[in-house]
Every structure is written in C-alpha cells, then in structure tokens.
Amino acid sequence: MIRFTYEVENEGSLPFLDVRVHRQSDGRMETQVYRKHTHTDKYLDFTSHHSTQHKTSVLRTLFTRSARCSTTEEARREEDQHVSQALSKNGYPRRFVKASQRQFRTRGGGAASCSRRSQGDQGQQGERERSSEVRKRPYVCIPYVQGVSEQVTRILKPYAKISTKPGANLRDRVVRAKDRLGKKSKAGVVYQYQCQGGKIYVGETGRTLGTREMDHRRAISKGNENHSGISKHVLETGHEIAWDEVRIVCYESNWHKRKIKEGYYISKIPKGKCMNVLPGWQVPDVYKVLE
Numbered sequence: 048m049i050r051f052t053y054e055v056e057n058e059g060s061l062p063f064l065d066v067r068v069h070r071q072s073d074g075r076m077e078t079q080v081y082r083k084h085t086h087t088d089k090y091l092d093f094t095s096h097h098s099t100q101h102k103t104s105v106l107r108t109l110f111t112r113s114a115r116c117s118t119t120e121e122a123r124r125e126e127d128q129h130v131s132q133a134l135s136k137n138g139y140p141r142r143f144v145k146a147s148q149r150q151f152r153t154r155g156g157g158a159a160s161c162s163r164r165s166q167g168d169q170g171q172q173g174e175r176e177r178s179s180e181v182r183k184r185p186y187v188c189i190p191y192v193q194g195v196s197e198q199v200t201r202i203l204k205p206y207a208k209i210s211t212k213p214g215a216n217l218r219d220r221v222v223r224a225k226d227r228l229g230k231k232s233k234a235g236v237v238y239q240y241q242c243q244g245g246k247i248y249v250g251e252t253g254r255t256l257g258t259r260e261m262d263h264r265r266a267i268s269k270g271n272e273n274h275s276g277i278s279k280h281v282l283e284t285g286h287e288i289a290w291d292e293v294r295i296v297c298y299e300s301n302w303h304k305r306k307i308k309e310g311y312y313i314s315k316i317p318k319g320k321c322m323n324v325l326p327g328w329q330v331p332d333v334y335k336v337l338e
C-alpha cells in the first residue's frame with residue numbers, strides 16, 4: 048500500500064527537497080538552502096586524518112549548494128555565512144574556507160555554470176578530448192597516510208589518477224554496530240572446510256556461507272564430482288566433511304578482491320593436504336615479497 052502525505056505552506060514558505068521555497072506576493076518563487084531543525088552542522092573534522100582533497104570537497108559541496116539553491120544574493124550570503132560558521136566549529140581555518148568559497152563561487156556557482164554550459168559544441172569537444180586523456184591513465188585508490196600519500200600522489204601523477212581513502216580507524220576496530228550473526232549467515236567470505244583425513248578445501252562466496260554449503264552438499268548427494276574439489280574428494284574417498292567446523296578465513300564483499308584472496312589462501316594449503324582441484328586466481332610473484 049502506498050501512503051501519501053502532504054505539507055501545508057507556513058507564512059508563504061515550504062521546504063521541498065533541499066530547498067526552502069518562498070512564495071512572493073507577485074507569484075514568483077524564491078529558494079534558499081533548507082536544513083532540518085535537527086541538523087547538527089557536523090561535518091568531516093578538519094583535524095581528522097583525511098586527505099586535503101576530502102576536506103576541500105566538503106567545502107565545495109556546501110558552497111556550490113549555497114550558490115545553486117539560492118535565487119537571491121541575500122539568501123546566498125546568509126547561507127555562506129551559516130556554512131562558514133559551521134565549518135569554523137568543525138575546525139576549518141578561516142583562510143582555507145575563504146579561499147575555497149571564492150573559488151567555488153566562480154567555478155561551480157549557479158549562473159556561472161549555466162553560461163559555461165551554453166558555450167556550445169566547441170566547449171563540449173574540448174571536454175571530450177580532455178576526458179579521453181584522463182581515461183588513458185589508470186585510476187588507483189590508495190589508503191591515506193598523512194605526509195606519505197601526498198608525496199606518492201605527486202610522484203605518480205603523470206602515470207595514474209590517484210585518489211585516497213581513509214584507512215582503518217579505531218572506531219572500525221572497536222565498534223560492532225550489527226549483532227553477531229552465526230557463521231553460516233555471513234555473506235562475502237573466503238571459507239575453509241576440512242575432512243576427517245585432515246584435507247583442506249578453500250572456497251569463496253558472495254552469498255551466505257549457509258547457501259554455499261547447501262550447494263556443496265547437494266552436489267555430493269547427486270554424485271556430481273565435477274562440482275568442486277569437495278564433492279570430488281568426498282565421492283572418491285567417502286570421507287566426511289566437518290560442515291559445522293567451517294572456518295571463515297576472511298571477509299571480502301568485493302568479488303574481484305575475494306577471488307584474489309581465495310587464490311592466495313589455496314596456495315597456502317600445505318602440500319598434499321589440498322582438496323581443491325583448481326588453484327584459483329594467481330597473484331604475480333612480485334607481490335609475494337609482501338607476505
């Protein structure tokens with residue numbers, strides 16, 4: 048069932064999406080940035096361990112929105128002032144804020160961006176050429192480490208488009224927001240089974256471990272040797288698999304990364320103990336020094 052709700056305007060003004068719309072006496076609509084009363088004005092703190100790019104993008108988002116959502120100069124100035132105060136509470140130095148405010152007003156601001164869009168075909172072609180140039184350089188994402196990432200980015204700039212992502216922080220390590228689920232309801236894992244003879248099978252799944260276990264058991268009960276190393280081994284030897292003793296080797300939701308990890312853990316199984324028929328993805332030898 049779909050429920051519709053509606054809101055009535057209050058003193059000629061009504062919040063709509065991200066803007067507050069004011070109805071003027073002559074029928075015109077004017078808009079300004081709207082935020083809920085419960086908004087905390089909490090943004091990425093300036094002292095937190097993030098790249099300057101990320102902090103700059105906080106400013107760009109706020110000032111660009113201010114310019115684009117305000118139809119009058121007064122509304123924009125009011126919004127800019129509010130944003131500047133909020134940023135200063137989040138530790139942003141005044142000079143840093145002022146500089147980017149000027150930059151994004153001229154580059155990203157409403158009227159300015161409209162006139163740029165209307166420059167016509169020539170502008171578009173230039174844009175296309177530039178973007179194909181960018182496409183030639185591979186895109187690389189590295190963890191952010193203050194002082195190191197900036198230098199690495201500078202050195203690699205001619206060869207790759209570098210962006211940084213925040214590394215693991217204390218909160219990631221300590222806080223578990225979700226309830227602990229049983230092993231079998233975990234999804235996106237590399238897992239390991241063992242048989243009564245001590246042989247090991249490593250596999251991966253993007254679905255839950257329980258669902259993947261059903262696949263393996265079904266293949267065995269149907270006598271399908273080609274399904275996986277597990278079914279082959281069990282059907283050949285009659286060995287039991289300790290299904291409930293399954294070990295989760297690691298969590299990885301990204302398919303590509305999970306395949307690499309699976310291949311890595313298969314290669315770590317001691318010689319003669321491996322149930323896997325296929326070796327999985329192989330990592331080039333150059334990475335082996337990282338172990």
Ligand SMILES: [Zn+2]
Binds near residue numbers: 246
């Ligand atoms: Zn066995």
